[in-house]
Amino acid sequence: MADVYGRLTGKAGVCLSTLGPGATNLMTGVADANLDSSPLVAITGQVGTDRMHIESHQYLDLVAMFAPVTKWNKQIVRPSITPEVVRKAFKKAQAEEPGAVHIDLPENIAAMPVKGEPLRPDNNEKTYTSFAIIRAAAAAVSQATNPIILVGNGAIRAQASDAVTQFATQMNIPVVNTFMGKGVIPYTHPLALWSVGLQQRDFINCGFDNTDLVIAIGYDLIEFSPKKWNPEGSIPIIHVGLNKAEIDSSYIPLVEVVGDISNSLTEIAKLADRDLKPNPYAISLKANIRADYEQYANDNGFPVKPQKLIHDLREVMGPDDVVISDVGAHKIWMARHYHCHSPNTCLISNGFAAMGIAIPGALAAKLVYPNRKVVAVTGDGGFMMNCQELETALRVGTAFVTLIFHDGGYGLIGWKQENHFGEGKSSFIEFGNPDFVKLAESMGLKGYRVNASEDFIPILKEALAQDVPAIIDCPVDYRENIRLTQKADKLSCMSQEST
Template identity: 75%
Template sequence: MNTAELLIQCLENEGVQYVFGLPGEENLHILEAIRKSRIQFVTTRHEQGAAFMADVYGRLTGKAGVCLSTLGPGATNLMTGVADANLDGAPLVAITGQVGTDRMHIESHQYLDLVAMFATVTKWNVRLVRPSIVTEVVRKGFKIAQKEKPGAVHIDLPENIAAMEAKGKPLKRDKKEKNYASYESLNEAAAAISHAKNPLILVGNGAIRSDASSAVTELATRLNIPVANTFMGKGAIPYTHPLALWSVGLQDRDYISCGFDRTDLVIAIGYDLIEYGPKKWNPDGTIPIVHIGATPAEIDSSYIPTVEVVGDISDSLTEILRRCDRQGKPDPYAIGLRSEIRSDYEEYINDESFPIKPQKLIYDLRQVMGPDDITISDVGAHKMWIARHYHCDRPNTCLISNGFAAMGFSIPGAIAAKLVYPERKVVAATGDGGFMMNCQELETALRMGTPFVTLIFNDGGYGLIEWKQKHQFGDASFVHFGNPDFVKMAESMGLKGYRIEKTSDLVPILEEALVQEVPAVIDCPIDYRENLFLSEKAQNIHCQT
């Protein structure tokens, strides 16, 4: 066999089901090896879409998603999705074709030093310079990609190496061993929690990656501690739980900010600083923090834990609970905050004004989606509203990119979600800006038989930037554009197309679209005047001390 065939055998050994990508001259041997394997190659319409699909596959399964491109422009197109996975903590392995090693010392067609290029957006990356190292490189790559904190790995395969004869067999996968926190740190954390008067739990994506949501919920329930989640920590505790204070992370102050103002201890569980900077909730660095995570705390002047509990999160929470003698009740003010947050959430339930307000749209979407169904948010103004108002019973049912936060994420991500969970309803929630960045992947969705709904928040511009411009300067510039007829566009691709023409249409159209056998697109005009109203409301939030 040749090197490419051995590479694909190694991918099969790692349990790879799909490789997302585009064909190219320099990856022909890899494609031929995939054709002869058990792996399904998903031909995408853009390399960025391939990387986003691998990204979301990794988030939902915990196993590295794999994407493939050719050299040069194929690899540069792939890079955005690779960076997104790396900063958002999603395991991903990217493979690129490359010129032969005999052409790297001279100026060559489409040649870039891809190892140097991918160095800044991966945990590890390497060029395969001889056939004999393939098995070690693949095993190491998957191990690094999937190790906490997960991220991206890049493997570069020159075409002459791919064609060379190779010997060897895939290396045995090692068992994932749990790491346990020290008794000293567990005792110190339990003591700090037991003595705190108004503790507050801040839970992030690390708790979801570690499958620790049940342990988080039990700790909060038995110790009577309110819980706020980051955008990427949704579902770590059911939103219906009486101690759930829902999402924190808006750049403006929000009701939950008052909880941080009053707390005398933040218990940060699986919290990644990249999700919501600590300077937003601990600007002076004065709030004591207990850090509970699979990895040590990142360095930040506003995030200096008094105790670090580093190890398996579920085990750590169970052990802390055993050691705690906390008898206190939650701060009545924090529980009152929940009532204010819920009232704000329900304010627009019966609002029939049109264009539809984002609060109403998201409330209705939540009513249509079941507890296991998946909403994937693109990036834009709608992301802020989804983060604030779309609440989850279970982990990984609302995916938001809030590390790299790349536009164009939702449609490719929805394809991957539907491949992983074909029985679930999936909605790609996107602005019209983000939609036009990767709408070509709807053809991929149709071809792959992955029906989901793309819900377009249509405002004819880059709404989030307009929001920030008006908030900061009082006016907006360079943010408006025209759109095609999204319904006709969908129909021309063999999809179902719908347009919301009055607010009462939304629920029945969503229900109809979600049972179609082909992907569906819903064009929904949105009233983004609510953006500035939210900013004004945030400025007028006054907290009790």
Template identity: 80%
Template sequence: MNTAELLVRCLENEGVEYVFGLPGEENLHVLQALKHSSIKFITTRHEQGAAFMADVYGRLTGKAGVCLSTLGPGATNLMTGVADANLDRASLVAITGQVGTDRMHIESHQYLDLVAMFAPVTKWSTQIVRPSNTPEIVRRAFKLAQIEKPGAVHIDLPENIAAMSVVGKPLRIDQREKVYASFQSISRAAEAISQAANPIILVGNGAIRAQASDALTKFARTLDIPVANTFMGKGVIPYTDRLALWSVGLQQRDHISCGFDHTDLVIAVGYDLIEYSPKRWNPDGTTPIIHIDQTPAEVDSSYIPLAEVVGDIADSLEEILKRADRTGKSDPYAIHLRDEIWTDYEEYAHDDGTPIKPQKLIYDLRQVMGPEDIVISDVGAHKMWMARHYHCDRPNTCLISNGFAAMGIALPGAIAAKLVHPNRRVVAVTGDGGFMMNAQELETALRVGTPFVTIIFNDGGYGLIEWKQHNHFGESNFVHFSNPDFVKFAESMGLKGYRVESTLDFIPTLKEALAQEVPAVIDCPVDYQENLRFSQKAGDLNCSI
């Protein structure tokens, strides 16, 4: 066999189901090997879409999603999605074609040093230069991509190496053992939790990756400690739980900010600083912190834990629970804060304003979607509202990119979500700006048979930037654009297209769209004056302790 065939056998050995990508001259041998493989190749319309699909596949499964491009422009197109996976802590392996090694020492058509280019946005970037090393490289790539903190890895395969004959076989996959925290750190954490008057739990996506949702919920309920989640930690505790304070992470103050002002101990569980800087909730670095995660704490002047409990998260929570004693201690303010948050949420239940307020769209979306259904948010003004108003019963049912936070992820990400969970309903929530960045992947969705609904929050501009411009300067510049007729756009591809003109139309339209056997697009004009109203409200927020 040749190197490309050995590479594909190694991918099969890793349990790869899909490779997302585009064909190119320099990856011909890999494509030919995939043709005779159990792996399904998903031909996308842009390499960025392929990387986003692999990104979301990795986040939902914990196994590395795989994307493939050719050299040069194909590889540069791939980079945004690869970087997103790396900073969102999603397992991904990117494979690029490359010129032959005999052309690398001179100026050559479409040649870039891809190993160097991918190095800053991956955990490891390498090139196969000896065919016999292929099994070692692939095994190391998947191991690095999947261990904590997971991320992206890049493998570059020159076309002459891909064609060379080789004898070899995939390496055996070593079974990872759980790592347990020291009893000393567990005891320190339990003592601090026992003594705290009003602790709060801050939980991030690391707890979801560790499958620690049940342990976290039991921990919070037994010790009667309220829980706030990051954007990427949604669903780790059911949003209906009396201790759930919902999402934290907006750059402006919100009700949940009062909870962090009030606390005397933050218990950070699977929390990642890249999502929401501790300088926003602990600006002076004076709030005591317990760090519970599978990896040690990052260094930050506002995040210096008094105890680092490093090991399996579920086990750590169980062991701390055995030692912590909060008998007779409760925090009535947390219940009061929960009531304020819930009242604010329900305020939009019967709103019938036109254009539709983003809060109302999201409230109604939650009424239609089941507890296991999946919503993927793009990046833009709607993302802030999704983070604040779309709440979850289960982990990984609302996916938000909040590490790299790349626009354009929702639509291709929804394809991956539907491939992973074909029996669940999937909705991509996007702005008109993000939608047009990867709208071409709707053709991919139709071709590969992944029916889902795309809801476009349509305001004719880059709403989040306009929001920030108004906050900074009192005016906006260079953010407005025109759009195609999204209904006709969808129909031109053989999809279903809808336009919602009133709040009364949205729920029946969404239900009809979800029942279709092809992808559907719903164009929803939104009233983003709510952005400025929220800024005013946040500025006037007083914590009633």
């Protein structure tokens, strides 16, 4: 919940736990926030400092444990330093690139009186890049014949969506977003080539094969490894972001434009001189992508194909409504097929890819946006990890829908096994489930089961209208997983000349 709160608001979400197992149970959420650049402050209890030098009940060195999964962490060793530790924690968590921090509070220190007031926050002034760098970037944009924009989560954090859309439109450059960059440019925009990030080839990889310049805007390498789209390190890159580029042999920028993203794009556009004729290759690529998406609109097969389920979900959800995707085979389909009008309307655990995020994440989203529709999209495996949080949702009055892609197994692991060993060859991935409708009803929730493809949209609309959390149990046809892999294996890209 704190992770998703931080993503949606830009303010650090705060979570706390007791010592020992409470702290270790906190670590997955903390690690997820840190790798997905969500501002988060975690506070853990700890045994007293008078017990740390000996074997002691529930004592673990939590500062050492949290060090690899946080930007910064400290133990409060005397009451008087509390204001400084807390102020530094929030400053570190929210500074670009955001992430998780941890404060460890021993019980004997917590019991001591403390004097002092909270320290006031700093004023974060914007920084701007130099004219020489802007001029170099503009020259590279002007010389490129087939550039492509790769936009990531950093553009969302910088609130640069309008600037990216304006820049792409003015320069007539197609835009690809990472899983975490969805909605930076509306998916209905004619230059939007939708999402990249699968670990296998897809239509959009053809765009990278035929580009002579990638303009990476707010792109964090962890979102989609550059080795997937620039394996030889031969594509020229302009890096536009609030921080310098991470070091990677496949990501060595020609120009690094470090500073306020919106300002940088505006200034580059002023100096760039581009032929504004539409790029025929990008147009043909968009046509293929859209045709692949729309071919499932009228598919009435049952169990429901994941593409059809997501197409219909998109039809029902409004432009500002929010979906939270859990991790599993459905995540791959959500990442590929759920497209966004605006930022932060489809949240995906990407860097750490932690199962179980959807339900608590949806709870947080509904608290932040009580007037928006919110749907948690999860597999049955992820649902069973955190379904107890629906009691919390009911208790605090947050009504959202949990959509279960039901296949009775760990679909993503099965997919990987079949890719490696051959179709039909998977092991130890199946499990039993409770009756999800009865489970919902036993908790005081609304429960629905999809029995035909055409039933899903009316069920979803009814579930979203409820004043209590609702569960939709939908059998899904994951034979489509291997078909997607087979399609990717056969994908060949036309050269720009042959378009």
